[in-house]
Amino acid sequence: MLYIILAFGKSGTTLISQTLHKSGIAMVDDENIAGGYDQGNFYEREISLNINRELLSMGNGRRDSLVFPNLSNLAFTPKQAKQIEEFIENKELLRKDWGIKDPRMSLTYPLWEPFLPEHKLIVVYRHLDEIVCHYRRNHRWPKTAIISLAALHSWRIYNSRILEILERTSKANLILNYQRFMQNDEEMNRLNRFVGNDMRDLRNPEQYRSKCNSLSFINSADPLLSLSRNASPKRLFSQLEESRNSQIQKNN
Numbered sequence: 001m002l003y004i005i006l007a008f009g010k011s012g013t014t015l016i017s018q019t020l021h022k023s024g025i026a027m028v029d030d031e032n033i034a035g036g037y038d039q040g041n042f043y044e045r046e047i048s049l050n051i052n053r054e055l056l057s058m059g060n061g062r063r064d065s066l067v068f069p070n071l072s073n074l075a076f077t078p079k080q081a082k083q084i085e086e087f088i089e090n091k092e093l094l095r096k097d098w099g100i101k102d103p104r105m106s107l108t109y110p111l112w113e114p115f116l117p118e119h120k121l122i123v124v125y126r127h128l129d130e131i132v133c134h135y136r137r138n139h140r141w142p143k144t145a146i147i148s149l150a151a152l153h154s155w156r157i158y159n160s161r162i163l164e165i166l167e168r169t170s171k172a173n174l175i176l177n178y179q180r181f182m183q184n185d186e187e188m189n190r191l192n193r194f195v196g197n198d199m200r201d202l203r204n205p206e207q208y209r210s211k212c213n214s215l216s217f218i219n220s221a222d223p224l225l226s227l228s229r230n231a232s233p234k235r236l237f238s239q240l241e242e243s244r245n246s247q248i249q250k251n252n
Helices: 013-022 045-054 076-095 105-115 128-137 143-168 180-184 186-195 219-224 233-251
Strands: 001-007 097-103 120-126 175-178
Touching: 001 013, 001 105, 013 097, 013 120, 013 128, 045 076, 045 105, 076 105, 105 143, 120 143, 120 180, 120 186, 120 233, 128 143, 128 180, 143 233, 175 180, 175 233, 180 186
Parallel strands: 001 097, 001 120, 120 175
Antiparallel strands: none
């Protein structure tokens, strides 16, 4: 089985990918598994990373999630399509569970989907305030304001696309709240049931950084965007919560 992780950057995707990989689902090739997040290993495949960056006209920076992506007229080149076909064919020949993790896949998944074999989706979402706390730490005004607005805009784009994917997909999917994943066992247990195996628990409270003592940015930003229902960050977060809660009720 193939597992695709969809999320905005800094939403815990590396931890989820590492958890899957260390539990027997190949998220990267063996030669790439040394170290963890702090050592620069984000448990993502170079081929999907590079193709998505090319497709979205992004650079190679650690903060390219904050780059406003070009979503118009997205299409693979013949070369990219051939690369994807060969990549997937080689992975399927191994006949074992594997996966792809790249936050940009949240924007490009509709293009990848026709190339993919049978697969499941793992969606991870994180509160906007924790995302903003991550990006603006170690900075001062006025840079904190610029970074916060960029994070807000990108968070809205990614999570809007994820909601669109969830609305139309027929693929089995799991929706995880990262904050809950780190704070209690409910989300880990849901992941275990979804995969059909007990995952290695790699959660480390010391690595749950950028958690905020108070969630205030979303409350201050929301009135400025409330004229557009789809643009409201509070509305987007509520929709993600509703989708998760509905999934839990359905599976109980």
